[in-house]
Amino acid sequence: MTALEPFFVADGDHFLATISTRGPWSRNHQHGGPPAALCVRALEALAPRGSLLTRLTFDFLRPIPMGAVSVTAEVVRAGAKVQRLRATLRDAAGRDLVHVSAVAMRTAPTLPASLVDATGALPPPEAGEPFVFPFFPESTGYHHAVEMRVVRGAWGTGPMAAWMRTRVPLVAGEAPSPLQRLLLATDSASGVAVAVDPKRYSWVNADLTVAIHRVPEGEWVCLDATTATEAHGVAVTRARLWDTRGPVGVSLQSLVIEPR
Numbered sequence: 001m002t003a004l005e006p007f008f009v010a011d012g013d014h015f016l017a018t019i020s021t022r023g024p025w026s027r028n029h030q031h032g033g034p035p036a037a038l039c040v041r042a043l044e045a046l047a048p049r050g051s052l053l054t055r056l057t058f059d060f061l062r063p064i065p066m067g068a069v070s071v072t073a074e075v076v077r078a079g080a081k082v083q084r085l086r087a088t089l090r091d092a093a094g095r096d097l098v099h100v101s102a103v104a105m106r107t108a109p110t111l112p113a114s115l116v117d118a119t120g121a122l123p124p125p126e127a128g129e130p131f132v133f134p135f136f137p138e139s140t141g142y143h144h145a146v147e148m149r150v151v152r153g154a155w156g157t158g159p160m161a162a163w164m165r166t167r168v169p170l171v172a173g174e175a176p177s178p179l180q181r182l183l184l185a186t187d188s189a190s191g192v193a194v195a196v197d198p199k200r201y202s203w204v205n206a207d208l209t210v211a212i213h214r215v216p217e218g219e220w221v222c223l224d225a226t227t228a229t230e231a232h233g234v235a236v237t238r239a240r241l242w243d244t245r246g247p248v249g250v251s252l253q254s255l256v257i258e259p260r
Contacts, residue, residue, distance in 0.1 A: 022141030031142035032187035135198035193225035212249030
């Protein structure tokens with residue numbers, strides 16, 4: 001951890017966003033990663049012991065302001081093997097900012113060994129080149145609150161793989177959980193696999209879906225990302241998610257691209 005500010009400071013039932021949450025398109029709005037991780041924090045408190053939050057879908061309803069936010073979470077359906085959960089992020093005025101639906105599945109010893117597709121394994125973080133997102137409007141923000149190492153591809157040319165880890169806590173005084181660390185990074189996939197000129201265009205994701213088959217281990221998360229961009233201004237970013245042990249899941253984002 002560094003002298004940078006944590007992403008949020010708890011204040012009663014609210015969380016105060018710091019400049020570490022600042023996103024790429026406005027100095028007054030947050031990057032999607034920290035509020036997504038804050039929602040996961042609330043969902044983890046509800047998920048049954050021995051379960052895995054295997055699928056999380058975030059609908060970003062409006063830009064998330066640099067201010068106080070609150071999170072509520074509830075169990076929608078409590079099954080013996082599968083639970084359905086829901087969370088809502090709101091601003092200080094009570095307006096809904098993010099809706100989250102989640103699935104928690106029970107885990108139990110079932111197979112003699114794990115069977116995963118580890119093709120296309122990536123070099124470790126220490127083999128990568130340091131990288132900082134170049135399109136943020138301010139010198140301080142999310143892009144400096146995370147550390148990045150590029151291990152495949154080149155930024156601005158299409159598919160790219162980059163390791164990421166947070167430099168600061170999600171909430172002041174707390175160590176982020178492995179899943180919170182994953183969500184702090186994963187919303188950046190559309191900023192990793194970029195094929196348009198950020199001086200001419202902006203791209204904003206309306207949603208984020210993350211599906212995992214195991215909890216990530218360690219500080220580093222790798223986004224092996226690619227974006228399919230159409231001339232009509234709609235794009236989709238897909239990413240394979242890795243930790244230093246191997247693949248952990250996938251993510252998907254729907255984007256709208258606009259001229260600046």
